[in-house]
Amino acid sequence: MKPFFDLVGQYHAYKDEIDQAILSVLESGHFIMGEPVKLFETELEQYCGAKHAISCANGTDALQIALMAIGVGPGDEVITVPFSFIATINPILMVGAKPVLVDIDSNTFCIDVNKIKKAITKKTKAIIPVHLYGQPANMDEINKIAAQHNIVVIEDSCQAIGAEYNGKKTGSLGNIGCFSLYATKNIMCGEGGIITTDDENYAAAIRRFRQHGMSAPYVYEELGYNYRLTDLQAAIAVEQLKKADKFSDSRQKNAKILNSGLDNIKGITLPTIFEDRSHVFHQYTIRITKDFKLTREEFVKRVQARGVGAGVYYPRALHTYPHIAKLGYKLGAFPASERAADEVVSLPVHPAVTNKDLVTIIAVIHEVASGA
Numbered sequence: 001m002k003p004f005f006d007l008v009g010q011y012h013a014y015k016d017e018i019d020q021a022i023l024s025v026l027e028s029g030h031f032i033m034g035e036p037v038k039l040f041e042t043e044l045e046q047y048c049g050a051k052h053a054i055s056c057a058n059g060t061d062a063l064q065i066a067l068m069a070i071g072v073g074p075g076d077e078v079i080t081v082p083f084s085f086i087a088t089i090n091p092i093l094m095v096g097a098k099p100v101l102v103d104i105d106s107n108t109f110c111i112d113v114n115k116i117k118k119a120i121t122k123k124t125k126a127i128i129p130v131h132l133y134g135q136p137a138n139m140d141e142i143n144k145i146a147a148q149h150n151i152v153v154i155e156d157s158c159q160a161i162g163a164e165y166n167g168k169k170t171g172s173l174g175n176i177g178c179f180s181l182y183a184t185k186n187i188m189c190g191e192g193g194i195i196t197t198d199d200e201n202y203a204a205a206i207r208r209f210r211q212h213g214m215s216a217p218y219v220y221e222e223l224g225y226n227y228r229l230t231d232l233q234a235a236i237a238v239e240q241l242k243k244a245d246k247f248s249d250s251r252q253k254n255a256k257i258l259n260s261g262l263d264n265i266k267g268i269t270l271p272t273i274f275e276d277r278s279h280v281f282h283q284y285t286i287r288i289t290k291d292f293k294l295t296r297e298e299f300v301k302r303v304q305a306r307g308v309g310a311g312v313y314y315p316r317a318l319h320t321y322p323h324i325a326k327l328g329y330k331l332g333a334f335p336a337s338e339r340a341a342d343e344v345v346s347l348p349v350h351p352a353v354t355n356k357d358l359v360t361i362i363a364v365i366h367e368v369a370s371g372a
Helices: 007-012 015-028 035-048 059-069 090-094 139-148 200-209 231-242 244-261 296-305 335-343 355-370
Strands: 052-056 077-080 098-101 124-127 152-156 176-180 193-197 214-216 284-288 344-347
Touching (some): 035 052, 059 176, 139 152, 200 214, 244 355, 296 344, 335 344
Antiparallel strands (some): 176 193, 284 344
């Protein structure tokens, strides 16, 4: 069976196009901020429906740059969730601000919009909803709350490129969108990031921050960093972006088959799909609840022993790690996030998973569920 992440397959499926794109960069002798970067940014603007798409070194940098662009710093607060990859929270700490955590909605794994208002103070500068596993958060309600309190919305779309909410793609749903092009993402170039926005001032600030604070060659307006995407990475990303919708269609088809085949197994909760949004299934994530015959860890071991990939994303809620817990967060503070960390298991759903693989995955899980 194909591995949990089929990185090699995602490259080899379009090897000729990618090889030619890389060769063109090598022959040009230009490797930083050249035509491939400009082309990728232009095509990403069109794809997401944003006025500006600005590339950077990775998704973590994208979030940090976005926070810096809106002026977040020491003494400010940023609302986000405790159930995500650590790169959602670390950039908040990097700019000297305080992450204020709000629990997730158990059905979506995204921020619980009903709990946001209680977390807002006079110090709140931004909300970072995470479109976890490829499913958009409830952006209408988030934007409504943010507008009432003059708060900026920064989408953490690192797992959700191509996903839609009410017909609009992620990256165009808030004030700023942040994406990752890390090797495991739905489109990738090894490492890389993207920031999208319709705001001219934010866009100008983002472009300065990613390149040493420069507004023009050797004109340094402020502190900046070297967070640039290379032309080699951009050339790969351009070819990947051409296939983004095809990749998403494959993931959605595979998820539909898994949902059908795994339905009604006691103790397994399947992903919830909502009519107002499209889920691009960066991860196909189920829950192993207390009603299942085995613990989550035993389940993972047994399906892996039968050749089925399974991963836990993520095994601990972020507020339980020392550098975040010291902000005053304690175990029990976010029950939905903590329960998710105890229950979630992700199964292979990437485009290289075949129908035969899906049949095997479904059969193995039924065997494990029956005690075989």
